[in-house]
Amino acid sequence: MAESYRRSQWSNGLFVLPYLSFFLVLLVFPLFWGVWLSLHKVDLFGPGRFVGFGNYVRVLADPVFLQALRNSVIFVLVSVPSLVALGLFLALALNKTTRTTSFLRGLFFSSSVLSVTIVTLIWRFVFIPGDGLLTVISEQIGIQPVNFLSTSGWSLFSVGVATVWWCLGLPMMLFLAALQQIPTDLYEAAALDNASPWRVLTRVTLPSIARTIMLVTIIQIVMQFQLFGQAQIMTNGGPNGSSRPLVMYIYEVGFMRWDVGKAAAASEFLFLIILVAAMAQYVVSTRKSEASE
Amino acid sequence: MRRFLLSTAAVIALTCGTSAHAQTKIELQRFFGACDADYATVTDVSKAVGECGIITSLVNKFEADNPDIDVNVTTVEWPGYDQLNAQMASGAAPDVVSMHYSAISDYQSRGLIDPIDDVLSAQGISPDSFTDAARGGVTKEDKLYGLPFDNWTMLFHVNLNLMKEAGLVNADGTPILPKSVDELIAQGKQFKEKTGKPYLVQILANETAAYARVLYTLLQQQNSNFFADPTKITLNTPEAKNVVELMKKIKDEGLTTTGLDYAASVTAFTNGDGGIAINGTWLIGDFVAQSEKDGTALAKGYTVYPVPQLYPGQDSTYADGHSWVMPHKDRTPEQTEAIGKLFKFLADNDYEWARTGHLPAVKAVFDKPEFKALPHRENIAEIAQTGRSLPGAVQRQFAIQDIIGEEVGAAVNGDKTIDEALGSAESRINDLLANI
16 A cells, blocks of 8 residues: 555546546536526626525525425436336346347337437327327227326326336346346255245345445436426426426526526525435445445 | 648638638528428428428528528527527527517617617618517617517417308308407307317417417406506406406316317317417418318318407407517628628518518518408408507516416416416516516
8 A cells, every 4th residue: 555655646647637627627617606606696698796695595485496396306206216116127027138038128228218309209199188199098998088298297297107218228227237246146045945036036136236226216316306308398397387397497597587596596406405315325325235244 | 642632632721711701601590490391492482381481481592592691590499599598698699590579678688689770771671661560579779679570469260161060150251259258258158069169279288378478468458557567567457367267267168179289289270179279370371271272171261360359448469579680799791791681681571471471570561462462361450550569678578478378377277266376477477577
């Protein structure tokens, strides 16, 4: 250790410089700039004036922000467990090396490569009233069709369905990678003990991929709090703001109302929420692994 | 080898240099949709139909007539102001942009667009050549901040075939339209009873503009001065309540389509799913084209009228218009001249644009025999007098429209009471205007 430290030279730091400069310019600088903006009354086109925490007070007093926050939390609470559970289910079902499973893996992953515009277009064909797939099916079986995209409750649900369909590929692939890392001797031992499939799943498979489950959950929480495109294109946040997520609120305040200071203040709240969520998951996962050691 | 390389480089440099000097390039950014599949090479404007077709072929024709000018067109999703804001903030604004009259004050008040008086006078275009409504829409502080292109309003697009079925057609073949709120409801019920279809085809989902335009129109008809102070809206009024109650009643009685967004509502009307579409002037050309095709729901059965006067106050319709503005940026004199030529061309061809259904911005077009011969224009001629916009000093009109649409939509769909919705709309809009 001491030897390597003595031999180290400052010029070795040049190797991390490219990454560090991008990190500073694209992440650290905008982070602090966002904080600076949030303390100013400012639009997109010029310098503003310092207003202290005025923008934060305005954001917290805005019922539309609180509604968007609630929508985002509900969305994360429903979509993340769905993504984890479905991703795990698909990974378990496809964790074999046959042609069919390889094909199906590709098929289930294929939705992830589509752009948000295409994904929402596809799901609009399903949900749109009049000629939409679900309307046609409802009429065929004689039930009253629901206006999925313009009914409170259903609109956020519809956005959630499109999101889960779109984002399912990554959790599935991460789970598949984790499943293939489990030593086969564990399964051989379980077979010798005549363990039931359920017991193998709960005592061998799931404990072995616990860290991946946590990783997928953290990634999805961070991603789903940033919901925007699907909601904007499918429902425009409506009706009555019932499907407006936080990022859409920030976008509307910043770009449509030119109130960049307020939008930056709302962004800081989103940053804090994501930070807390990620840290909470991190703490839980660290405690678990310490307890098991 | 060295000589070969040098001569190749010289040829490339010469070619690039020549082409750079040969054409003056201007960046034009617009909404009105993309239709390159049908119109990418069309230069015969008279063959084009609809907003997108006509503006695309107009630009093609301009480029063909002016080979020294290259107009690079970027099409944006309507209305495209978020994208424009980002471009302006990053110093990458286009040279010419389509803009609603109602949005001009936002940009003019921040010095983001340039006055165009000199550009127009250099081309010999007199501001007096525009209609009062059009000139008023682009004039701020006695300067013209855009080339006015048209005036538009919402209209009653009528499916006469269904109206006949409903018994709502006069002996002369004109539709029987309501003259009061009670008549509207009664005729709507009659229509629904006779045809089994909703009376109105409205845009009630995923869009806010339609709610706001209907509210503005019906408030104006009750002489409600809801923007007496341009920095403050008043919506907690009996007049506003009357309008929202009517809109809710229409929905609750099943007299309108529900859940349709803009595109779906246009399709629903052309498919004959309802009697009267409340939509803009810009669709007249498309609907007329549909009505000329046999076998369509509108075949030989389309007409159009202004939104009828439903309240005794005054005959009025909310109006706005499209213009072409020049974002503030450095330009070469050649580029400014090229933009001037483009403006002159667009003004000279305002008749072609008026074929969409919009009211012309250039006075002389009204006297053209070809304009007078366009179908249904006599029905809607009165909107030149009855069309009224919001006061020009009201800023953030698109953001206001979004708030109104969201809140009124919530009341119409029963997610909020009417009083709650109007109160919330008023406080949200006033908070927005107080923090500009």
